[in-house]
Amino acid sequence: MTQENGGAAQDATKEAADTAPGAAGESRPIDVVSLYAHDMNIYGDSGNVLVIEKRLRLYGYEPVVHLYNPGDLWPEHVDLVLGGGGQDSGQRIIQKDFLQRGGILRQLAKEGVPMLMICGLYQLFGKYFQTVSGDRIPGVGVFDAVTIGKKARLIGNVVERSRDFGIIVGYENHSGQTFLHGDTKPLATVSKGQGNNLDDGFEGARVGNVIGTYMHGSLLPKNPRVADFLIARAAEHRYGTFEPRMSREARHELDLLDRTAREARDVAQQRPR
Amino acid sequence: MATQTQRRGSLRSAVTTGIGKAVRRAAGMVGGGSAFPGMVVEKIDRGFLGRTLAQLPLGTVVVSGTNGKTSTTRMIAQTLENLGFAVATNPTGSNFVRGVVSSLVRQVDSRGGLHADVAVFELDEAYAALFVKQVPPRYCVLLNVLRDQLDRFGEIDNTARLLGAVAAATTGTVVLNRDDARVAALAGVARSAKKTDYYGLEPNLRPMFPSDDDLHGHVVEDTDEARAAEAAKQAYRNLPATVTLASADRDQAEFLIDGAKHGATMRVSGVYNLFNAAAALAVVRAVVADAMDARGLSPKAERAVKQLRVMAAEQRDETLVKAVSRVTPAFGRGETIDVDGTLVDLVLVKNPSGFRSALQSFSPEGADTMIAINDQYADGRDMSWLWDVDFTSLRGRGVAMVSGTRRWDMALRLRYDGVEPREVTEDLGQAVDRLLAAGPGARKRIYCTYTAMLEIRKHLEILLKVDKRLAGIAGIQRTVERGAEER
Numbered sequence: 001m002t003q004e005n006g007g008a009a010q011d012a013t014k015e016a017a018d019t020a021p022g023a024a025g026e027s028r029p030i031d032v033v034s035l036y037a038h039d040m041n042i043y044g045d046s047g048n049v050l051v052i053e054k055r056l057r058l059y060g061y062e063p064v065v066h067l068y069n070p071g072d073l074w075p076e077h078v079d080l081v082l083g084g085g086g087q088d089s090g091q092r093i094i095q096k097d098f099l100q101r102g103g104i105l106r107q108l109a110k111e112g113v114p115m116l117m118i119c120g121l122y123q124l125f126g127k128y129f130q131t132v133s134g135d136r137i138p139g140v141g142v143f144d145a146v147t148i149g150k151k152a153r154l155i156g157n158v159v160e161r162s163r164d165f166g167i168i169v170g171y172e173n174h175s176g177q178t179f180l181h182g183d184t185k186p187l188a189t190v191s192k193g194q195g196n197n198l199d200d201g202f203e204g205a206r207v208g209n210v211i212g213t214y215m216h217g218s219l220l221p222k223n224p225r226v227a228d229f230l231i232a233r234a235a236e237h238r239y240g241t242f243e244p245r246m247s248r249e250a251r252h253e254l255d256l257l258d259r260t261a262r263e264a265r266d267v268a269q270q271r272p273r
Numbered sequence: 274m275a276t277q278t279q280r281r282g283s284l285r286s287a288v289t290t291g292i293g294k295a296v297r298r299a300a301g302m303v304g305g306g307s308a309f310p311g312m313v314v315e316k317i318d319r320g321f322l323g324r325t326l327a328q329l330p331l332g333t334v335v336v337s338g339t340n341g342k343t344s345t346t347r348m349i350a351q352t353l354e355n356l357g358f359a360v361a362t363n364p365t366g367s368n369f370v371r372g373v374v375s376s377l378v379r380q381v382d383s384r385g386g387l388h389a390d391v392a393v394f395e396l397d398e399a400y401a402a403l404f405v406k407q408v409p410p411r412y413c414v415l416l417n418v419l420r421d422q423l424d425r426f427g428e429i430d431n432t433a434r435l436l437g438a439v440a441a442a443t444t445g446t447v448v449l450n451r452d453d454a455r456v457a458a459l460a461g462v463a464r465s466a467k468k469t470d471y472y473g474l475e476p477n478l479r480p481m482f483p484s485d486d487d488l489h490g491h492v493v494e495d496t497d498e499a500r501a502a503e504a505a506k507q508a509y510r511n512l513p514a515t516v517t518l519a520s521a522d523r524d525q526a527e528f529l530i531d532g533a534k535h536g537a538t539m540r541v542s543g544v545y546n547l548f549n550a551a552a553a554l555a556v557v558r559a560v561v562a563d564a565m566d567a568r569g570l571s572p573k574a575e576r577a578v579k580q581l582r583v584m585a586a587e588q589r590d591e592t593l594v595k596a597v598s599r600v601t602p603a604f605g606r607g608e609t610i611d612v613d614g615t616l617v618d619l620v621l622v623k624n625p626s627g628f629r630s631a632l633q634s635f636s637p638e639g640a641d642t643m644i645a646i647n648d649q650y651a652d653g654r655d656m657s658w659l660w661d662v663d664f665t666s667l668r669g670r671g672v673a674m675v676s677g678t679r680r681w682d683m684a685l686r687l688r689y690d691g692v693e694p695r696e697v698t699e700d701l702g703q704a705v706d707r708l709l710a711a712g713p714g715a716r717k718r719i720y721c722t723y724t725a726m727l728e729i730r731k732h733l734e735i736l737l738k739v740d741k742r743l744a745g746i747a748g749i750q751r752t753v754e755r756g757a758e759e760r
Contacts, residue, residue: 042420042428042429045657045660046660046661047657047659047660047661047686047689050660050689051689054689087428087429087430087431088428088430089430156654157654171654171655171656171657173655216655216657217655217656217657218657218660221660221685221686221689222682222685256688257685257688257689260681260684260685260688261685263681263684263685263697264679264681264682264684264685266681267678267679267680267681267682268682271648271654271678272654273654
């Protein structure tokens with residue numbers, strides 16, 4: 001996917017759909033929302049969208065990516081939602097629209113629509129973000145979590161262990177510290193780095209099929225198990241089951257991507273903080 | 274301005290300088306880096322920087338921004354030198370305060386006297402804000418604010434604030450890029466300055482320079498905020514600029530200065546370098562205007578100013594354009610090295626917008642491409658930025674070699690864009706050897722991060738036993754590696 005403009009991204013999708021490996025038979029669209037692609041898309045989070053698009057296509061689905069920005073119409077079908085990090089100004093711009101969409105997002109989460117929220121949107125998927133000056137910015141409350149703004153910035157490579165996804169590698173860069181409560185479970189336990197906060201050694205959050213995390217890197221390229229989890233749940237949401245239909249070329253390409261990811265993961269685990 | 278006593282330096286400066294120079298010699302013997310003497314001098318004499326620079330009749334020029342600092346600094350310094358001024362500068366790209374102090378230690382005489390008319394320093398955004406607290410510059414040139422090394426500065430608006438501190442401390446002329454809304458907005462904080470000048474692009478060139486927001490924006494939004502931001506951006510672009518880049522084709526540039534068109538055949542090439550030349554012209558013009566009635570200039574500068582004084586304004590501008598056209602490319606930035614008849618382009622990449630513009634500037638046809646990505650501290654540890662660069666332009670010919678500590682991150686990025694890396698090799702020296710051996714004679718283009726570039730240059734140096742220009746590189750590299758280990 002290109003990051004230049006929506007037109008180019010859609011052209012790319014269309015072009016690739018025409019030649020998609022394993023696309024024989026009826027087309028099986030999956031609607032993916034890239035949430036606030038303009039303002040909450042820092043630190044290469046568009047890499048996550050790219051990975052979902054590519055892998056959906058390899059599995060024989062047709063990704064339809066909706067770049068959602070404040071004031072846009074909400075798409076008719078939504079099977080998967082991806083959100084990224086932003087800086088303070090970006091969070092201010094989306095705030096009003098985001099709270100208006102809170103009801104839809106909570107409803108979709110309840111229906112089992114998979115979501116991946118990175119950094120800034122992870123924080124706003126909790127109950128509130130309390131700034132250093134003490135103001136509380138309300139979130140949509142999908143996670144039973146609160147984030148407290150601190151002076152210290154937690155920055156560096158992270159390696160963590162997750163019961164469902166094994167080792168996850170990435171890079172954190174945040175000054176808000178997140179604390180989980182109730183039914184919201186951590187995504188992983190940190191073995192290198194800081195994670196949600198300086199106290200409990202946890203990183204990220206998980207409720208149903210919704211994942212929140214501080215991991216940039218981008219997350220999905222080097223952690224294909226997380227990508228495949230999101231894809232399988234999205235397919236189930238749309239079609240009841242996840243049934244890859246893959247040509248030999250598609251299998252070969254996916255295998256090559258995953259072998260490359262393994263090499264990149266091995267290196268990532270060796271690098272200094 | 275500079276009295277005789279100041280010119281000769283003070284006793285304190287003489288002592289500090291003696292120690293600094295001794296440290297420099299000692300550090301040189303054990304292979305220490307370029308910033309080490311600066312660290313010692315900073316420790317023993319905090320006033321050294323301010324006192325040394327206060328001697329200069331035309332003061333200090335600070336150059337900052339995300340992209341183009343080194344090239345622009347070099348252009349300003351060389352243009353002023355070409356005109357006849359004596360210039361103190363930090364040409365090695367050691368753009369932290371310590372690096373500046375180190376370069377001054379090298380350039381002052383034994384009594385701490387600095388024999389220059391003006392100083393031009395490239396400063397990293399965070400260090401620029403610290404530097405101006407010690408030395409309020411007479412001029413500053415603020416280039417752009419793009420996503421770069423966010424792991425160090427936090428976020429892009431914070432970077433703009435750091436540059437704002439530089440604009441606020443400047444006492445003479447603030448030069449701003451009107452085509453970068455975050456930079457243009459800093460005019461509001463330049464309260465100590467006598468004036469603010471803008472440089473920019475003529476509208477036909479704007480599509481070649483996407484702003485950071487353009488890079489990440491997909492959709493024209495229909496919200497009040499978006500409309501207000503867009504309106505502000507347009508308003509900045511309509512600000513009157515003293516110098517604009519009107520056309521750019523490889524090494525051919527046309528500048529509009531005060532409405533008059535000046536064409537030039539430049540020694541540097543590529544639209545980004547030509548735009549940096551416009552920035553350089555804008556500040557050189559302000560320096561030259563002040564030099565007309567400055568006192569205490571070096572004899573050579575006095576003679577140059579005498580000639581410039583009698584010229585009509587347009588003729589003077591033409592002289593400045595000629596002087597900037599003779600500037601040679603900066604170290605490692607778009608440099609071409611001849612390795613036994615094979616031309617090797619070394620292209621430094623350090624952030625998404627820089628990588629994008631580099632890919633746009635060179636046609637992938639007719640050259641074997643190598644990409645070398647390191648993640649030492651000086652490169653930035655976070656690999657996220659690779660996912661903000663579109664590599665599809667390399668699909669046709671592919672990528673011959675991928676190397677560096679994060680070679681597999683790069684290979685993965687390429688494969689997601691449908692670009693096949695033919696080889697992935699850990700060792701940079703081996704990678705370069707294999708690249709050269711694979712297609713002898715065919716041009717090679719190596720995109721590399723900062724520390725990867727240093728390693729590759731060092732390797733080529735051994736390969737070629739090349740000219741003395743490369744001599745300092747081993748020292749710089751050791752510093753970088755040590756810096757990385759410390760963290």
